[in-house]
Amino acid sequence: MSTSPSLNHRLGFYTDDHEAYRASVREFVKREVEPHYLQWEEERLVxxxxxxxxxxxxxxxxxVPEEFGGGGESDFRFPMVAAEEMAAVGASSYSLGLRLQDDIVLxxxxxLPSEEQRKEWLPGIASGEIITAIAMTEPGAGSDLQGIRTSAVRDGAHWVLNGAKTFxxxxxxxDLVVVFARTDPDAGSRGFSLFVVERDMPGFERGRKLDKVGIPGQDTAELFFSDVRLPAENLLGEEGQGLIYLMQRLPxxxxxxxxxxxxxxxAALAWTRDYVFERQAFGQRVGDLQATxxxxxxLETEVEVGRAYVQNAALALNDGTLTTAEASKAKLWLTEMQVRVTSRCLQLFGGYGFMNEYPIGRAYRDCRVQTIYGGTSQxxxxxxxxxxxxxxxx
Structure with a gap:
C-alpha cells in the first residue's frame, strides 16, 4: 500500500517510540488479525x-499504570498508531471494540474506582481478560441523556438497578459494564450516577446481538437490568456526578x-490509489485519466487537512487543553469526511467496489455509523x- 510523502512522515508528529510501537502493532495485525478477521466477520463476533x-x-x-500490568503511557498518539494499523487491513469491527475499551471506557x-477496585479490575483490562462496555443509550433516549429511564435506588448497603440499554x-x-442511571429524579443534572455492573450478577441479562448494517463482527447488544443488587462500592465515583463524569470524558x-x-x-484512499494505478481502461492506467x-x-487534500486538525487535537488532549467544542468539531468533520471519501473511493473501484470481498466495500458499509454513534453530526x-x-x- 502506498502513502503520500507528507502522510508517511507526518511532519514530526510521531517520534521514534511511536514508530517502534507501530512496527510492533503491524506485526501483531499481520500475525493475529489478518488471517482470522473475515472469519470473525462471518461469525459476527470477535x-x-x-x-x-x-x-x-x-x-x-x-x-494502564505499569503497576497494574499496563504500558503506563498516557500519550494519545499511541492509540492513534493502533487505530491506523487496524484500519490499514480493514479490521473495523475488531478495532472498534479495542478502542471502545482503551480510549472511552478505561x-x-x-x-473513579477505589484503590482496591483498581487492583481488582485494571490488570484484567490491560491483559484482555476483562472486556468492558459503557451503557448510556436507551430505547427511548439517545443523545438526550437526561431523558433516560434506567434508575438506581439505594437500599441499605446496596443499590437496586432497573432499566434497559441498547446499541x-x-x-x-x-465482563464489566459502566451503567449511566438516574439516582435522584428531582436533582436535575445532578440526579445521575455511574455504576459498575459485573458479569453474572443476578438480574443482569443480555438481549439479542443486534443485526447491524455494518461492522458485523462487533458485538452490539441490548442489556436489561431487573432488580440488580449492586454493592454500594460499585457506585463509580460520587453519587450525583454521573453526568459531569461523562461530560469530562467526552473530548x-x-x-x-x-x-x-x-x-x-x-486506508480507503491508499487502497484506491493502488487500484487505479494498476487497473487498465481505454489503453491506459485508470489513475492516468484526468477525471481520476x-x-x-x-480526496488526498481532504484527508491531509483532516489529519492536521486531528494531530493538533491529540496534542491538546495530551496537555489537557482540548475542549468539548474542539473535540466535537473533530468528530463532526472527520466522520463526515470519512463517509464522503470512502464513497468516492468505492466509485473508482467500479463494480468491484461493491463486493464484500474487497476491503473498500466493507469499509463503505462499516463507516456509515461513524456519523451516528458517539453523538450524531447534528x-x-x-x-x-x-x-x-x-x-x-x-
Whole structure:
C-alpha cells in the first residue's frame, strides 16, 4: 500500500517510540488479525482469544499504570498508531471494540474506582481478560441523556438497578459494564450516577446481538437490568456526578472516533490509489485519466487537512487543553469526511467496489455509523453552535 510523502512522515508528529510501537502493532495485525478477521466477520463476533492476544502484545491497556500490568503511557498518539494499523487491513469491527475499551471506557476505571477496585479490575483490562462496555443509550433516549429511564435506588448497603440499554458496543462479551442511571429524579443534572455492573450478577441479562448494517463482527447488544443488587462500592465515583463524569470524558471519546475516521479514510484512499494505478481502461492506467487524477487530488487534500486538525487535537488532549467544542468539531468533520471519501473511493473501484470481498466495500458499509454513534453530526453541530453563541453573551 502506498502513502503520500507528507502522510508517511507526518511532519514530526510521531517520534521514534511511536514508530517502534507501530512496527510492533503491524506485526501483531499481520500475525493475529489478518488471517482470522473475515472469519470473525462471518461469525459476527470477535472471540475472547483475540482480546487476550491484544493484551499480551501491548495493544490493550497502554494507559494502564505499569503497576497494574499496563504500558503506563498516557500519550494519545499511541492509540492513534493502533487505530491506523487496524484500519490499514480493514479490521473495523475488531478495532472498534479495542478502542471502545482503551480510549472511552478505561478513563473511568483509571480515575473513579477505589484503590482496591483498581487492583481488582485494571490488570484484567490491560491483559484482555476483562472486556468492558459503557451503557448510556436507551430505547427511548439517545443523545438526550437526561431523558433516560434506567434508575438506581439505594437500599441499605446496596443499590437496586432497573432499566434497559441498547446499541451497547462490546455488550455480548463485556465482563464489566459502566451503567449511566438516574439516582435522584428531582436533582436535575445532578440526579445521575455511574455504576459498575459485573458479569453474572443476578438480574443482569443480555438481549439479542443486534443485526447491524455494518461492522458485523462487533458485538452490539441490548442489556436489561431487573432488580440488580449492586454493592454500594460499585457506585463509580460520587453519587450525583454521573453526568459531569461523562461530560469530562467526552473530548477523548469524540477524538477517538475522529481518529478512527481519519485512519479509515486514509486506508480507503491508499487502497484506491493502488487500484487505479494498476487497473487498465481505454489503453491506459485508470489513475492516468484526468477525471481520476482530479478525484484523487480532492480526496488526498481532504484527508491531509483532516489529519492536521486531528494531530493538533491529540496534542491538546495530551496537555489537557482540548475542549468539548474542539473535540466535537473533530468528530463532526472527520466522520463526515470519512463517509464522503470512502464513497468516492468505492466509485473508482467500479463494480468491484461493491463486493464484500474487497476491503473498500466493507469499509463503505462499516463507516456509515461513524456519523451516528458517539453523538450524531447534528448533535455535534448543536454543541459547536452553542459554544459560538456563548462567546457573545454578556
Amino acid at each position: 472471540p475472547r482469544s483475540a482480546w487476550l492476544a491484544a493484551g499480551a502484545n501491548g495493544i490493550l491497556g497502554v494507559a 478513563p473511568y476505571f483509571l480515575d 451497547i458496543t462490546n455488550g455480548i462479551n463485556a 477523548q471519546e469524540r477524538l477517538s472516533l475522529a481518529v478512527q475516521a481519519l485512519a479509515g479514510a486514509e 487524477r482530479f478525484e484523487l487530488a480532492d 448533535i455535534m453541530k448543536e454543541i459547536i453552535g452553542r459554544d459560538i453563541a456563548g462567546r457573545y453573551r454578556d
